[in-house]
Amino acid sequence: MRLRALEDSLRESAGRAFGLTREELSSLAVAPPPGHIDADASVSWPISAAKTLRKPPLKIAEELRDALPPELAAGAVPPGFVNLKLADGFLLDSLRDITENPSYFHRPEYAAEHINLEFVSANPTGPLHLASGRGATLGDSLARIFRALGAKVSEEFYVNDKGRQVEMLGLSLKARFEGKDPPEDGYHGDYLKDLAAGAPADAASWDAPKFSEYAITEMLKLHRADMAAFRVEFDRWFLESELHAADAPAKALSGLRARGMAYDKEGAVWFGAASELESDDKDRVLVKSGGANTYFLNDIAYHLDKLSRGFTRLIDVWGADHHGYVPRMEAAVGALAGPSQSSGHRPRAMPPCSGATEKFKVVIHQQVALKRGAELVKMSKRAGEFIPLKELVDEVGTDACRFFFASRGPNTHLTFDVDLAKKRSNENPVFYVQYVHARISSIFANAAEKGVDPAAAFDPAAVKFNPEERALAMKLLWLEKTLSDCARDYSPHHLTTYLTELASLFHSFYDKHKVLDPQTPQVTAFRLFLLEAVRKVIADTLGLLGVSAPERM
Numbered sequence: 001m002r003l004r005a006l007e008d009s010l011r012e013s014a015g016r017a018f019g020l021t022r023e024e025l026s027s028l029a030v031a032p033p034p035g036h037i038d039a040d041a042s043v044s045w046p047i048s049a050a051k052t053l054r055k056p057p058l059k060i061a062e063e064l065r066d067a068l069p070p071e072l073a074a075g076a077v078p079p080g081f082v083n084l085k086l087a088d089g090f091l092l093d094s095l096r097d098i099t100e101n102p103s104y105f106h107r108p109e110y111a112a113e114h115i116n117l118e119f120v121s122a123n124p125t126g127p128l129h130l131a132s133g134r135g136a137t138l139g140d141s142l143a144r145i146f147r148a149l150g151a152k153v154s155e156e157f158y159v160n161d162k163g164r165q166v167e168m169l170g171l172s173l174k175a176r177f178e179g180k181d182p183p184e185d186g187y188h189g190d191y192l193k194d195l196a197a198g199a200p201a202d203a204a205s206w207d208a209p210k211f212s213e214y215a216i217t218e219m220l221k222l223h224r225a226d227m228a229a230f231r232v233e234f235d236r237w238f239l240e241s242e243l244h245a246a247d248a249p250a251k252a253l254s255g256l257r258a259r260g261m262a263y264d265k266e267g268a269v270w271f272g273a274a275s276e277l278e279s280d281d282k283d284r285v286l287v288k289s290g291g292a293n294t295y296f297l298n299d300i301a302y303h304l305d306k307l308s309r310g311f312t313r314l315i316d317v318w319g320a321d322h323h324g325y326v327p328r329m330e331a332a333v334g335a336l337a338g339p340s341q342s343s344g345h346r347p348r349a350m351p352p353c354s355g356a357t358e359k360f361k362v363v364i365h366q367q368v369a370l371k372r373g374a375e376l377v378k379m380s381k382r383a384g385e386f387i388p389l390k391e392l393v394d395e396v397g398t399d400a401c402r403f404f405f406a407s408r409g410p411n412t413h414l415t416f417d418v419d420l421a422k423k424r425s426n427e428n429p430v431f432y433v434q435y436v437h438a439r440i441s442s443i444f445a446n447a448a449e450k451g452v453d454p455a456a457a458f459d460p461a462a463v464k465f466n467p468e469e470r471a472l473a474m475k476l477l478w479l480e481k482t483l484s485d486c487a488r489d490y491s492p493h494h495l496t497t498y499l500t501e502l503a504s505l506f507h508s509f510y511d512k513h514k515v516l517d518p519q520t521p522q523v524t525a526f527r528l529f530l531l532e533a534v535r536k537v538i539a540d541t542l543g544l545l546g547v548s549a550p551e552r553m
Contacts, residue, residue: 002094003030003041003480004107006086010043010068017067018053018060030084032478039075039083040474046080056080091473092460095533098476105483106150113151116306117143119317120227121158124219125169126189127388128226130368131319134414136389137405137546138365139317140232141492144544145483154235154311157227158302161216162240163295170212177203177211189386226390230398231546243301249293252301253286261335262286271296271332284328300332303360307336314360315490317410319367326362333360363490365410371417396421402546403430407496409489424553429500433538434550436503440535441551443515447528452516454532458525468509469530475502476537495541506534 011025025045033042046060053060057080064082065074073085097104119139122132143153160166172186176196182188195218203214220237227234243249253269256262263272267289286297306314314333318325337359370377370387377387393401400421407429408414426432444454465473478498485494515527539549 002090002097003477006030006041010064013067013069014045014064017063018049024052031481032474033081033083037077037083038085040086040470041084043082043084044080046082050080086474088463088465089460091465091470091477092463094477095473095530098479099529099533099536103150105148105480107484108150110146110150113146113313114311115143115146115151115153115313115315116156116309116311117146117153117315117317118156118158118306120223120232121160122223123160123165124216124223125165125187126219127191127390128223129386129389130370130392130416131365132226133230133389133392133401134365134368134405135317135319136227136230136232137402138363138410138492141402141406141495141545142315142317142363142486142490144546145486145492145495148540148544149483149487155233157223157234157237159216159220159237159239162244162298166212166216167208169215170208170210173199173215174206174208174211191388222390226388226393229393230389230402238302240298240302243298243305248301248305249297252304253297255304256286256300256335259335271300271328271335296328296332299329300336303329303333304336307333307359313358315363316361317363317365320364322362323364326364329362330360361490363410366413368405369413369415371415371419373419376415392416392418399434399547400428400430403433403496406492406545409491409493429496430547431553433499433503433542434548435553436506437535437538437542437549438551438553439510440506440531440538443531444528444535447516450516450518452524452528454528456521456525456528458522458529462522463526466513468505468512469527471505472502472509472530472534475505476533479537479541492545495545499538499541502534502538 007029010030011022011028014020014025014028015022027048028043028045030041030043033039043061043064046064047057049060050057055063058076058078061076061080061082065076068074068082068084071087071090073087075083075085077083117139120128120132120135122128128136140155143155146153168183168186172182172188173192173195175182175186176192177199182192192215195215198218199211199214203211206214224237253262256271261272263270268285269287271284271286284296285294286300287293303314316329370392389401396418404416404421405414420428421430422428424431426435447454475498482494482498486492513527515524515531517524542549
C-alpha cells in the first residue's frame with residue numbers, strides 16, 4: 001500500500017525530528033492538496049501539533065520539511081502545511097502494484113476480521129420496495145468494500161416470519177382468497193390478489209396461519225429473485241422461527257439474568273442495562289406481563305446467535321423507522337459481549353455500547369423518494385401504494401439503481417430521479433463513468449487493430465509525467481484513502497464521487513493528449529500502461545458498487 005507506506009515513512013521522519021512516538025504521530029496523514037496547489041499530497045499535521053509541541057505551525061512544517069528525504073520535494077507553506085511532490089518512479093511503481101497486486105488495498109487490521117453484515121431483513125409481508133433497494137445497495141457494497149480491505153464478510157438476511165405482522169398477512173390473504181377486503185389494519189396491496197389467485201384449490205380449507213405460511217413462502221421466493229437480479233447474494237437467509245425452534249430467546253433471557261442484566265417488575269421482565277439510558281425513552285420490556293416475548297428479546301437472541309458463530313464484528317443496516325431502537329440494542333450487545341455481573345440484584349446502568357462499539361454497529365439509512373419529471377411519487381406500503389424495487393430495476397436497470405442509491409450517504413434523504421437514471425448521456429453519472437471504461441476499452445481494441453502491443457515495455461527512467469497524466473495517476477493512488485473513508489463512515493457514497501472525478505480527469509487527459517502515436521512508441525506504451533490502470537480501477541470500483549463495467553456502449 002503505497003500511500004500507507006509513505007505515511008509510515010513520514011511518521012518515522014517526524015518521530016526522529018520531534019522525539020514523538022508512533023502513537024503520538026497516528027494523526028499524521030497525507031491528503032489531496034487544494035486544487036490551486038501544485039503538489040501531489042499535503043500534510044496538515046503541523047497545525048494540530050502546534051499545541052503539543054508549543055511551536056507555531058509553520059515552524060513545525062519547516063522542521064518536518066527539513067527532516068524528509070529530498071526525493072519527496074517537500075515544501076512548507078502557511079499556515080502550516082507540508083506539500084509533497086512524489087517522484088515519477090514512485091508513481092510508476094504504485095500503478096504497477098495497483099494493476100498487478102490483487103491484495104493491494106488489504107490492510108493488516110482487517111486480516112483477522114470476520115464481519116456479519118445484516119441488511120434488508122424485510123418482513124415478508126410484501127414485495128421489496130425502494131428503501132429495501134437502498135438498504136441492499138448499502139449493505140452489499142459495504143460487504144464488498146470490507147472484503148477489498150482484507151476482511152472476511154458474511155452477508156445475512158433476517159426474515160421476521162413470526163409475530164403480529166405475519167398474522168395480519170395471513171388474515172389479509174385469507175380475505176382476498178375469499179373475495180373479501182382485508183382487515184383495516186391488514187395489507188391491501190394488489191400483490192395479495194395475485195397470491196390468492198395462485199393459491200392451490202385446497203386453500204379453501206386453510207386457516208389464517210396456513211395462509212401466513214403460504215404467503216411467506218411465496219414472498220421469500222420473490223425476495224430471493226429480486227435480490228439476485230440486484231446482484232446481491234446472501235450467505236444466509238436466517239428465519240426468526242429458527243431462533244424459536246432452538247429456544248434461543250429463553251436461553252438469551254437466562255443468560256441476561258445470569259449476568260444481572262434482566263429484572264422483574266409489574267409481572268414483566270425488563271432489560272436493566274438500558275433502564276437509565278437518557279437517549280432511550282421507550283420501554284425496555286423483554287417479556288410482557290402476559291408471557292409473550294417482545295421483538296427486543298428475540299433480536300437479542302438473534303445477535304447472541306451471531307456472536308456464538310464467531311463473528312468479530314456485527315454490522316446491521318436498518319431503515320429510518322428503527323432509529324429509536326438503536327440505543328437499547330447497543331446496550332444489549334454490550335451486555336452480551338461484556339463480562340458477567342453478579343446476579344441477585346438490580347444492575348447499575350451501563351453506558352451506551354459499553355464496549356460493544358467495536359463489535360456492533362447499526363447503520364441507519366433514510367427513505368427514498370421517487371421523482372418522475374417534476375413530480376414526487378407518493379407511496380404507502382400498507383395501503384399498497386408503493387413502487388416495488390423490481391419495477392424500478394426493470395425500468396432503469398440494476399446499474400443505475402445501485403449507483404444512484406449509493407450516491408448519497410445513509411444519513412441523507414435520497415430523491416431518485418427516474419428520468420435522469422434513464423438518460424444515455426454524460427448528465428447521467430453512471431453512464432458518464434461507464435463510458436470512460438468503454439472508451440478505454442475501445443482504445444485498446446484500436447491498438448490491437450493497428451498491431452500495437454498494449455503490454456509493450458517502456459523505459460521507466462524516461463517517463464516524465466505531464467500534469468494530466470500525473471493527475472490521473474494520483475487519483476488512482478487516492479482510491480486507497482477513499483476505501484478507508486468508506487469503511488470509516490460505513491457508506492459507499494465516497495466511491496461514486498471518486499469515480500465521477502476520475503472520469504473527469506480522464507476526459508481532461510484524453511482531450512489534450514494522443515494515446516496511439518506510431519511516431520512515439522515509448523510514449524504510446526506508457527500511456528497504454530496508464531490507461532490500463534485507469535480501466536482496472538474503474539472496473540474494480542464499479543464492482544464494489546455492484547455496477548457493471550461495459551466494454552461497449
